[in-house]
Amino acid sequence: MKSLLPILLVSFLVATIVLPTSRPSVSASPKATAETLKQLEGEFMKAAADRGSQGYMSYYAEDSVELPNGAPLISGKAKIAEGMGFLDNKDNRLQWTPVGADISASGDIGYTYGNFEFHSKDKEGMPHVDYGKYTSIWKLQPDGTWKVVLDMGNASPAPKK
Numbered sequence: 001m002k003s004l005l006p007i008l009l010v011s012f013l014v015a016t017i018v019l020p021t022s023r024p025s026v027s028a029s030p031k032a033t034a035e036t037l038k039q040l041e042g043e044f045m046k047a048a049a050d051r052g053s054q055g056y057m058s059y060y061a062e063d064s065v066e067l068p069n070g071a072p073l074i075s076g077k078a079k080i081a082e083g084m085g086f087l088d089n090k091d092n093r094l095q096w097t098p099v100g101a102d103i104s105a106s107g108d109i110g111y112t113y114g115n116f117e118f119h120s121k122d123k124e125g126m127p128h129v130d131y132g133k134y135t136s137i138w139k140l141q142p143d144g145t146w147k148v149v150l151d152m153g154n155a156s157p158a159p160k161k
Contacts, residue, residue: 032146034101037110037138040146041098052088057081060148061139067152069132093119096134108140116153131156 040059047055057077066074066083074080086092096116103110118130137150 031107032103032110032140034103034110037101037103037112037146038098040138041096041101041112041114041136044148045094045096048087048094053081053084053086056084056087056094060151061141064148065150067150069154089120091121095119110138110146112136112138115156129158131158 044056044059047058049055051058057080060077060080062077063075064077064080066080068074068083074083087094094116095118097114098112099114101110101112113133113135116132116134118132120128120130122128132153132155134151134153136148136152138146139149141147
């Protein structure tokens with residue numbers, strides 16, 4: 001019986017190494033597409049509408065960069081969040097629509113761009129709308145989620161009716 005133990009041990013080790021395991025691999029996850037990023041934009045906007053600045057910032061990476069219209073760049077999620085409190089005011093509503101998107105061949109970075117509208121009330125309480133364009137750079141994070149790593153927007157005239 002003692003001579004059978006080393007053979008069983010070696011057989012077990014070989015089987016463990018050679019036979020496939022049930023561990024998921026990174027390459028087994030479906031590859032993201034431009035449509036994936038457009039869908040994320042919809043979820044991102046819904047999070048901002050439902051949860052204000054907290055929902056909005058939940059889509060930003062820790063090391064993200066914001067390039068605001070007519071202002072200096074802002075580095076880091078915490079610094080960007082300091083200026084997003086206006087989303088917590090129920091009179092304010094930020095909406096955006098992706099027009100285009102693309103993703104790298106490696107599948108770990110991509111971008112979206114489109115148009116936005118910011119609805120608010122002026123000092124007299126009258127509705128006001130600002131229009132603009134945006135570009136967001138998305139990056140696949142180590143945990144498998146996609147986060148915005150760079151976001152920029154600039155003003156546009158009101159669309160022609």
